[in-house]
Amino acid sequence: MKKKLWMLLVVAVLGALLAACNSETEDVSEGGQEADQEAEEVSGDAENTSGEEASVDLNRIRVVIGSSSTGGDTYQNADAVSRYTEEALDTNMKVDAVGALRAFDELGKANDDGSTIMFFHDMAYLGVEYGSFDQDDELENWRIGPVVATNPGNAFLTSADAPYDTMAESAEWLEENPDETITVALESGGVSEIVFDGYYLWVEEEYGTDVTDRIHAYVTGSQEDKNQALWDGNTDIIHGSIGANKQYTEDGVEDKIKMKFLGITAGERVEGFDVPTFAEQGITVDGEEFVFDKEFFFLMPKNVDENFATALNDAIADVVKNPDYEEDLNTNTYIVNHKPADEAEEYLLDKREKFRSIIERAPDLDEIAK
Amino acid sequence: MPIFEVLTPMSVLLCFLGVFIGIIMGAIPGMTATMAIAIFLPLTYSLDMIDSIGLLIGLYVGGISGGLVPAMLLNIPGTPSSLCTTFDGYPMTKKGEGEKALKVGITASIIGGFFSLTILYFFAPMLASVAINFSSVEKFLIIVFALTIIASISKGSLLAGIFSGILGIFISLIGTFTDNNEMRLVPPGLEDELVYGFSLLPVLIGLFAIGQLLQEAEEGMETASHQKFDLQKGKNKFSFKLFKNQKVNVVRSSIIGTFVGMLPGVGGSAASITAYSQAKNFSKNPEKLGTGEPEGLVASESANNGLIGGALIPLLSLGIPGDSTTAILIGAFLLQGIEVGPLFITSNPDLWSGIIFALLIANLVMFTLMFFSIKYFAKIVLIPKYVIFPIIVVACVVGSYAINNGIMFDVWTLLLFGLFGYIFPKIGVQIPAFLIGFILGTQAEKYFIDSLKGSGGDLTIFFTKGPIAIVLWILILASLIYAVIDSRKTKKKAENQQAA
Numbered sequence: 044m045k046k047k048l049w050m051l052l053v054v055a056v057l058g059a060l061l062a063a064c065n066s067e068t069e070d071v072s073e074g075g076q077e078a079d080q081e082a083e084e085v086s087g088d089a090e091n092t093s094g095e096e097a098s099v100d101l102n103r104i105r106v107v108i109g110s111s112s113t114g115g116d117t118y119q120n121a122d123a124v125s126r127y128t129e130e131a132l133d134t135n136m137k138v139d140a141v142g143a144l145r146a147f148d149e150l151g152k153a154n155d156d157g158s159t160i161m162f163f164h165d166m167a168y169l170g171v172e173y174g175s176f177d178q179d180d181e182l183e184n185w186r187i188g189p190v191v192a193t194n195p196g197n198a199f200l201t202s203a204d205a206p207y208d209t210m211a212e213s214a215e216w217l218e219e220n221p222d223e224t225i226t227v228a229l230e231s232g233g234v235s236e237i238v239f240d241g242y243y244l245w246v247e248e249e250y251g252t253d254v255t256d257r258i259h260a261y262v263t264g265s266q267e268d269k270n271q272a273l274w275d276g277n278t279d280i281i282h283g284s285i286g287a288n289k290q291y292t293e294d295g296v297e298d299k300i301k302m303k304f305l306g307i308t309a310g311e312r313v314e315g316f317d318v319p320t321f322a323e324q325g326i327t328v329d330g331e332e333f334v335f336d337k338e339f340f341f342l343m344p345k346n347v348d349e350n351f352a353t354a355l356n357d358a359i360a361d362v363v364k365n366p367d368y369e370e371d372l373n374t375n376t377y378i379v380n381h382k383p384a385d386e387a388e389e390y391l392l393d394k395r396e397k398f399r400s401i402i403e404r405a406p407d408l409d410e411i412a413k
Numbered sequence: 414m415p416i417f418e419v420l421t422p423m424s425v426l427l428c429f430l431g432v433f434i435g436i437i438m439g440a441i442p443g444m445t446a447t448m449a450i451a452i453f454l455p456l457t458y459s460l461d462m463i464d465s466i467g468l469l470i471g472l473y474v475g476g477i478s479g480g481l482v483p484a485m486l487l488n489i490p491g492t493p494s495s496l497c498t499t500f501d502g503y504p505m506t507k508k509g510e511g512e513k514a515l516k517v518g519i520t521a522s523i524i525g526g527f528f529s530l531t532i533l534y535f536f537a538p539m540l541a542s543v544a545i546n547f548s549s550v551e552k553f554l555i556i557v558f559a560l561t562i563i564a565s566i567s568k569g570s571l572l573a574g575i576f577s578g579i580l581g582i583f584i585s586l587i588g589t590f591t592d593n594n595e596m597r598l599v600p601p602g603l604e605d606e607l608v609y610g611f612s613l614l615p616v617l618i619g620l621f622a623i624g625q626l627l628q629e630a631e632e633g634m635e636t637a638s639h640q641k642f643d644l645q646k647g648k649n650k651f652s653f654k655l656f657k658n659q660k661v662n663v664v665r666s667s668i669i670g671t672f673v674g675m676l677p678g679v680g681g682s683a684a685s686i687t688a689y690s691q692a693k694n695f696s697k698n699p700e701k702l703g704t705g706e707p708e709g710l711v712a713s714e715s716a717n718n719g720l721i722g723g724a725l726i727p728l729l730s731l732g733i734p735g736d737s738t739t740a741i742l743i744g745a746f747l748l749q750g751i752e753v754g755p756l757f758i759t760s761n762p763d764l765w766s767g768i769i770f771a772l773l774i775a776n777l778v779m780f781t782l783m784f785f786s787i788k789y790f791a792k793i794v795l796i797p798k799y800v801i802f803p804i805i806v807v808a809c810v811v812g813s814y815a816i817n818n819g820i821m822f823d824v825w826t827l828l829l830f831g832l833f834g835y836i837f838p839k840i841g842v843q844i845p846a847f848l849i850g851f852i853l854g855t856q857a858e859k860y861f862i863d864s865l866k867g868s869g870g871d872l873t874i875f876f877t878k879g880p881i882a883i884v885l886w887i888l889i890l891a892s893l894i895y896a897v898i899d900s901r902k903t904k905k906k907a908e909n910q911q912a913a
Contacts (some may be wrong), residue, residue: 144594145609267752275548277867299546413866
């Protein structure tokens with residue numbers, strides 16, 4: 044009897060271990076049997092053009108993201124692209140929402156085999172420009188991977204009962220009500236700061252410092268923190284996105300948490316949403332329409348294995364053509380925006396240069412922070 | 414929502430496996446449901462959230478239920494929540510009614526489990542919708558309230574309880590302060606290792622697995638194999654008719670279990686003791702309780718399984734764990750990057766349904782497995798601990814090493830907190846209070862700072878925010894006053910006894 048019980052116990056524990064490691068175990072065995080073949084495929088891929096099947100000799104790829112939230116657009120995009128890319132690379136990809144500082148830290152310590160890579164958006168370089176991240180984290184110190192998607196719904200929101208419906212109206216409202224102030228929740232060094240700066244500089248040009256003196260910043264972190272700041276009444280406007288925040292703007296949402304969009308920073312409207320762009324609202328900087336597209340891309344260790352970088356680039360080239368991936372992105376109002384790694388590097392460095400002039404003239408958050 | 418649209422076949426299988434392993438671990442004296450979950454937590458990293466929940470809920474229900482086996486057969490509670498089960502369970506076994514006692518306990522367990530599940534299903538969304546109105550001020554005060562409640566129920570050691578909670582908060586703040594990205598409280602030389610503070614999981618596993626194992630090692634880990642028990646002697650067999658006269662008792666005890674479970678940090682033993690003492694108060698034959706009456710078993714077991722749904726209510730609606738086990742469940746959510754709080758149910762409807770279905774399945778599996786195979790499960794109590802425990806130590810070390818993709822410091826953290834888990838009870842530091850402080854410390858700080866940011870640095874905001882804040886202050890004060898009065902009473906009683 045005792046032996047039977049022991050057998051049962053051992054089987055149960057092994058069963059749990061196997062179940063938990065199910066996916067990994069499969070890959071280990073496959074990886075074992077096909078290691079040589081995969082190695083050949085990888086070396087072959089290095090010379091391949093996109094469109095041919097890519098794979099890597101890794102059981103698991105950890106994708107650290109620059110956000111600690113699983114409700115925001117970074118996680119949603121990382122999750123979507125990882126699900127399709129892991130199939131294309133014949134491996135497992137695990138998205139880890141560790142936050143920007145830790146993500147850069149992990150990437151800096153990562154092996155060059157591609158087992159840890161990073162997925163982030165424009166904050167990767169804006170954070171360095173604003174001084175929120177270390178200079179060591181600048182784009183030049185990483186291997187820039189492909190750009191995969193855009194969030195055209197990069198937006199500002201306010202409470203459903205706010206006395207203004209657009210960002211431009213918020214400035215008019217401030218001018219008409221000299222005793223009032225507006226506080227905007229944003230993340231220091233984030234995309235939210237650059238688009239806030241665009242708005243702030245336009246208000247300064249259009250209405251003068253009498254109005255901008257009454258615009259404050261509420262510096263906080265993740266999307267959840269910004270939402271909570273609005274619900275707590277600690278801020279009047281928050282930065283967010285159509286994908287992550289539309290759930291709070293729909294009919295039936297409790298009044299306490301109901302929000303409305305005030306505008307998006309993309310060049311064109313998002314289909315199905317009656318939210319005007321900054322350009323439509325007449326928000327300009329230096330006489331030019333203020334447009335900021337929030338784009339998502341991969342970063343890898345500087346000396347990442349060339350075969351891995353090529354395999355990832357090729358796999359992404361396949362994934363972005365997959366209509367299911369496109370449909371997944373569209374569900375959250377994101378759109379496919381593919382730039383292969385070599386184009387992405389030049390493109391992002393140019394984009395950084397373009398927005399440097401705004402950053403140089405931007406208000407000091409320490410001075411306007413609430 | 415149809416059950417199999419939410420739960421995958423894998424999650425059902427894992428739930429089944431979780432219950433099975435949980436019963437075994439609960440049945441081995443010295444191993445608890447909390448320990449079972451802590452040990453299996455690292456495995457959930459590679460699973461989907463819904464599969465993880467299946468496994469962990471299974472372990473929780475199985476672990477709590479398994480505790481009744483040694484309580485009844487050996488007079489040793491398998492888990493602290495089975496303490497009162499020994500009072501009537503063991504005398505019944507001595508009378509040769511072991512099987513009957515076990516089946517009464519198992520039936521009471523499933524009734525308690527279903528009762529608390531129903532309360533959880535209806536009450537958690539209601540509480541969450543109220544909690545949506547909570548600002549950072551109220552959230553901060555709820556954490557303070559949670560800590561004062563833990564301190565106030567720690568009989569005669571209010572200061573130790575408060576100290577334990579504060580110590581937990583203090584240790585949770587070690588690392589980088591995210592508002593300015595500066596390191597704080599990090600001992601010199603450990604900047605690289607503690608840049609993000611101590612990892613939650615090695616801390617949990619250390620406190621609840623390694624600490625407990627060290628304690629058991631100190632006590633000698635004697636086997637019970639020399640003990641003999643008769644499961645069935647004579648004609649007095651189990652019948653469901655027994656429960657005919659226990660309707661009020663089972664409902665009352667399930668209610669007590671569920672509501673005690675809702676109080677942060679109050680463990681299963683408190684639920685079981687309260688329900689048992691109430692059963693005695695209302696019993697027609699109170700003198701018979703403790704001599705082998707099914708009435709006592711029903712009270713204890715329906716209360717400790719009722720605790721499960723109750724403890725999940727504050728966790729899923731407020732983000733505050735109801736007991737040490739649900740505190741560890743927070744770790745599972747954090748591993749998957751999911752924040753539990755007032756928006757959890759509306760933002761994760763599939764997961765919420767998954768938890769409810771997993772609890773339903775786990776209770777059914779627990780009942781079926783235990784009721785029909787109790788003769789075999791009864792033998793588990795005889796498994797020698799000196800064979801099991803080394804395997805567990807290895808599993809803990811491997812799990813801690815793997816959890817953050819191979820960081821050796823996490824293993825040192827495991828061992829350090831294992832040592833703390835062993836030493837803390839000896840020096841009066843209360844582990845539940847410490848743990849809740851550790852888990853909620855960073856949140857408490859964040860809500861405190863957010864409140865001040867919103868008020869422009871005005872500390873009076875904590876008193877002037879609104880009626881909910883006032884109610885919370887009253888509750889905090891009431892729990893402290895209760896603790897002081899209770900402490901004085903206990904002291905007086907002890908003095909009187911000494912004098913006598």
